[in-house]
Amino acid sequence: xxxxxxxxxxxxxxxxxxxxxxxxxxxxxxxxxxxxxxxxxxxxxxxxxxxxxxxxxxxxxxxxxxxxxxxxxxxxxxxxxxxxxxxxxxxxxxxxxxxxxxxxxxxxxxxxxxxxxxxxxxxxxxxxxxxxxxxxxxxxxxxxxxxxxxxxxxxxxxxxxxxxxxxxxxxxxxxxxxxxxxxxxxxxxxxxxxxxxxxxxxxxxxxxxxxxxxxxxxxxxxxxxxxxxxxxxxxxxxxxxxxxxxxxxxxxxxxxxxxxxxxxxxxxxxxxxxxxxxxxxxxxxxxxxxxxxxxxxxxxxxxxxxxxxxxxxxxxxxxxxxxxxxxxxxxxxxx
Amino acid sequence: xxxxxxxxxxxxxxxxxxxxxxxxxxxxxxxxxxxxxxxxxxxxxxxxxxxxxxxxxxxxxxxxxxxxxxxxxxxxxxxxxxxxxxxxxxxxxxxxxxxxxxxxxxxxxxxxxxxxxxxxxxxxxxxxxxxxxxxxxxxxxxxxxxxxxxxxxxxxxxxxxxxxxxxxxxxxxxxxxxxxxxxxxxxxxxxxxxxxxxxxxxxxxxxxxxxxxxxxxxxxxxxxxxxxxxxxxxxxxxxxxxxxxxxxxxxxxxxxxxxxxxxxxxxxxxxxxxxxxxxxxxxxxxxxxxxxx
Numbered sequence: 001x002x003x004x005x006x007x008x009x010x011x012x013x014x015x016x017x018x019x020x021x022x023x024x025x026x027x028x029x030x031x032x033x034x035x036x037x038x039x040x041x042x043x044x045x046x047x048x049x050x051x052x053x054x055x056x057x058x059x060x061x062x063x064x065x066x067x068x069x070x071x072x073x074x075x076x077x078x079x080x081x082x083x084x085x086x087x088x089x090x091x092x093x094x095x096x097x098x099x100x101x102x103x104x105x106x107x108x109x110x111x112x113x114x115x116x117x118x119x120x121x122x123x124x125x126x127x128x129x130x131x132x133x134x135x136x137x138x139x140x141x142x143x144x145x146x147x148x149x150x151x152x153x154x155x156x157x158x159x160x161x162x163x164x165x166x167x168x169x170x171x172x173x174x175x176x177x178x179x180x181x182x183x184x185x186x187x188x189x190x191x192x193x194x195x196x197x198x199x200x201x202x203x204x205x206x207x208x209x210x211x212x213x214x215x216x217x218x219x220x221x222x223x224x225x226x227x228x229x230x231x232x233x234x235x236x237x238x239x240x241x242x243x244x245x246x247x248x249x250x251x252x253x254x255x256x257x258x259x260x261x262x263x264x265x266x267x268x269x270x271x272x273x274x275x276x277x278x279x280x281x282x283x284x285x286x287x288x289x290x291x292x293x294x295x296x297x298x299x300x301x302x303x304x305x306x307x308x309x310x311x312x313x314x315x316x317x318x319x320x321x322x323x324x325x326x327x328x329x330x331x332x333x334x335x
Numbered sequence: 336x337x338x339x340x341x342x343x344x345x346x347x348x349x350x351x352x353x354x355x356x357x358x359x360x361x362x363x364x365x366x367x368x369x370x371x372x373x374x375x376x377x378x379x380x381x382x383x384x385x386x387x388x389x390x391x392x393x394x395x396x397x398x399x400x401x402x403x404x405x406x407x408x409x410x411x412x413x414x415x416x417x418x419x420x421x422x423x424x425x426x427x428x429x430x431x432x433x434x435x436x437x438x439x440x441x442x443x444x445x446x447x448x449x450x451x452x453x454x455x456x457x458x459x460x461x462x463x464x465x466x467x468x469x470x471x472x473x474x475x476x477x478x479x480x481x482x483x484x485x486x487x488x489x490x491x492x493x494x495x496x497x498x499x500x501x502x503x504x505x506x507x508x509x510x511x512x513x514x515x516x517x518x519x520x521x522x523x524x525x526x527x528x529x530x531x532x533x534x535x536x537x538x539x540x541x542x543x544x545x546x547x548x549x550x551x552x553x554x555x556x557x558x559x560x561x562x563x564x565x566x567x568x569x570x571x572x573x574x575x576x577x578x579x580x581x582x583x584x585x586x587x588x589x590x591x592x593x594x595x596x597x598x599x600x601x602x603x604x605x606x607x608x609x610x611x612x613x614x615x616x617x618x619x620x621x622x623x624x625x626x627x628x
Contacts, residue, residue, distance in 0.1 A: 006419040006573050013489035013574070014426045020490075021434060021497065044452070046530055047445035051457075054442035054505070057498035062464055065475035072475065132369060135362055142363075148611055149370040152377060155610035157559040159578040160599040163585050164380050167592065175379065175396060207376070261465070268468040270562060275582075292470040296566065301474060308471035315466045 025053045073305035085302060092306035101307060102282050102290055102298070111314075114267060114286040117202065121266045124206040126259060129213025134247075136214075137221040147218075154211035162275040165204040166191070169276070194283035197276065201284060205272045209265075213258060220254030221247070260322060267315065287311050380603075384408070384596035407593035408601070417598050419573070420580035424558060427489060427576065431496035432553035436546060438497065439504030444534055446505065447512035448520075461502040469562055477566050487571045495563060500553040507552075511545035512538065551613055558606070577602055 032052055036045035073092055077085035101107050136147055153161065168174040169190035177187035190200045228246045237245070248255075270288050277284040285293060291311065295304035378398045385403040411417045446454065476495065477486075485491035519541070520533040528536065539546070561578040568574050575583070577598070584595045 003419070006416070007422060009573060010419075010423045010426050010489065014430050014493055017490050017493040018430050018434065021494065044449060047449040047451045050441040050445040054438040054498075054501050055457075057438065057494070058460075058464070058501060061476070061495055061498040062467070062472065065472055065479065066467075068479065069471070069475040072478075077478075132366075135366055138362075140359070140362070146366045146370060150366075150373050151611070152607065153373050155607040156377060156603055157578070157606060159559060159561050159582065160380070160603055161376070163582065163595070164376060164599065167383075167585075167595075168376065168379065175375075178396060207372070211373075264466055268466075270469055288468045288470050291468065292473070292562075295470065295474045296477075301478060304474055308468070308474060311468060312466070312471060315468075316463075319463075319466060 024056075028052050028056060069305045069308065072302055073309055075302045077302040077305075079299035079301075082301075088302070092303050093310070095303060096307050096310050101303075102285065102293055105282050105285065105290065107310075110285065110287055110290050113198075117198075117273075117286050118263060118266045120202050121205050121209060121269075122259065122262055124202075125209040125213045125262055125266075126255075128206070128210040130217050132210070132214045133218040133221055136218060151211045151215060153207055154215070158208065158271045159275065161208060162204055162271050165200075165207075166276050166278070169200050191276075191280075194281055197281055197284045201273050201276045204276055205266065205269060208272070209262065213262065216254055216258045217251060220251035224250045260319070263318075263322075264315070377603075380596045380599050383592055384600050386593060388593060407597035411594045411597045411601070415584075415594065415598075416573075416575075417577075417580065417601075420575050420577040421602065423574060424576040424578075427493060427496065428554055428557040431493055431557050432500075432550050434497045435500040435504060435553040436550050439501050439508055439549060440539070440542075440546060442501065443505045443508035443512060444538065446509045448517065461505055464502045473562065473566055476563075480567060486567060487569050487574070489574065492564060492567045495567075496557045496560065500556055504549040504553060507549055508542065508545055511542055515541055547613065551609070555606070555610075 029049055029052065032045070032049045036042045036048060042048075072085075074087055074089060075085035076088045076092075096107055099106075101110060132150060136143055136150075168176060171177055171187055171189060171191070174190070176190065180187055188196045190196050224247065228250070229242055232242050232246060267286075268288050269286075270292065273284060273286050273289045274292070277289070282290075282293075288311070291304055291307055294300055294307055382395075382398045382400060384407050385405070386400050387402055387404045387406060445451065446458065476491070480486050480491045483491075515538060519537050520530075523533040523537045524530065559578065560576075561582070564576050564579055568576070568579065581595055581598050581602070584591045584598065
């Protein structure tokens with residue numbers, strides 16, 4: 001059922017916004033043209049004009065909100081004190097570490113859970129992805145069909161995939177329990193039992209994430225010339241030695257960014273824990289869903305802001321160490 | 336490779352059809368099992384969508400149920416506002432993906448061809464934005480949107496979708512531009528083009544594959560976005576996008592399983608076709624962006 005009223009309303013809403021963006025861009029460009037190009041005759045006038053719209057957007061929607069959030073994190077803003085929040089110094093940051101961040105859960109157990117979640121997922125993503133990529137990187141019949149089918153989970157919109165998986169974790173009608181019962185085993189309370197719920201989250205996310213790793217690593221494997229392996233065979237290297245000394249080092253340039261990206265995505269994964277759990281069990285929360293719960297369920301805005309910066313600091317530290325350790329992204333920002 | 340070498344035993348990494356039959360069967364078996372794991376949950380959605388209303392809850396594992404019916408499709412298409420959810424999503428997604436690509440394409444050009452002051456800071460900043468958890472930005476954006484009166488309209492949502500995809504797009508496009516020789520633009524400039532014309536007439540047409548990938552990425556990101564839409568649109572019934580609508584079908588007292596699955600299939604199939612069709616370009620674009628930076 002769709003009415004012309006709805007069509008026009010959403011078109012109008014989108015249209016006016018697009019128009020506003022266009023007018024804003026034209027104004028900014030005209031201003032920059034006059035100042036940088038005509039008045040200052042600046043060497044880099046053109047690149048700055050090319051950058052301006054994107055830069056302004058990012059400043060308005062990323063940098064400004066972050067600064068605003070930093071200020072927020074030193075206040076006690078909540079639903080009660082929405083209009084007149086008071087400045088309370090670093091109390092929120094102290095609270096993150098000393099009081100439960102959710103109703104019962106403290107910060108460090110939540111962090112431990114998130115690390116466990118990330119490690120389990122990345123291990124399976126990389127292991128499964130690399131294994132499948134190596135199987136597919138051979139001359140064989142039906143390779144294209146296998147690849148197309150294995151990629152499919154990546155193509156399913158995440159919301160649908162995760163909601164459908166949640167349905168399959170239903171105690172009586174989901175296929176996991178149907179299969180378990182057919183095998184003569186007792187069914188599992190996937191949605192109510194904390195450990196089973198966490199396992200359910202991991203299974204869903206592993207299923208969702210393997211195709212990306214496989215595709216990326218397959219690209220890396222294909223770029224390795226088979227001459228390396230031929231030479232190694234002549235020297236009598238066995239399969240493990242070839243994997244260890246040729247495959248791994250040569251896919252490093254693809255593997256390292258893929259792991260880094262995968263770690264961020266998994267650590268920050270919202271959809272899977274949120275939809276499998278539907279905000280019911282606090283025990284299944286990871287940091288980012290806990291943050292959402294603290295902000296939008298318990299409405300502790302100031303506190304959540306401090307919580308958010310603690311999470312961000314952790315990610316930043318991880319990145320710095322990882323980059324120091326691998327050095328692989330060095331070229332990326334120095335080039 | 337042409338030389339026929341003497342080693343009789345070929346290793347795992349190069350061998351093809353000369354493998355022992357046992358090994359070949361084993362590899363095919365592993366791949367077939369992976370395919371089943373990959374596709375089974377998707378086929379289950381199809382199975383549930385085809386069940387008649389009184390058999391939604393059943394322990395049947397057949398993909399096409401014996402009494403298959405399109406009843407759920409009829410209900411969701413003609414009795415539920417499903418089509419208007421899809422329309423809303425389409426309107427938002429196409430416009431934001433287009434704007435996002437345009438903004439990123441020009442910014443990436445600046446990053447690729449000039450060593451302007453602040454360039455490396457900018458690139459690191461773009462990388463750093465990928466670390467920010469979505470729910471972290473949600474808090475200030477939500478409160479600011481309340482204060483600006485943008486909750487319950489598309490304004491905030493459209494602007495946010497345009498902008499959030501920029502960093503990733505710039506990385507991919509810059510990586511691609513870097514592989515195109517500057518000589519081409521210089522030749523065009525000798526022929527009397529301005530720098531901007533050289534960009535528009537020479538570089539952009541050459542970058543069509545990368546632009547298509549970026550558009551696709553932006554499209555998918557906005558098309559599947561749930562969190563920000565939920566926070567920004569509130570309970571505006573007529574403005575819902577499809578992820579919100581479908582979640583609502585599942586979230587009510589009693590899950591409308593059949594309708595949820597039928598809606599999912601309708602949304603999913605076009606996206607999957609598009610994805611498979613473009614996956615070749617997608618892969619090359621991703622590895623390029625990853626390796627070359």
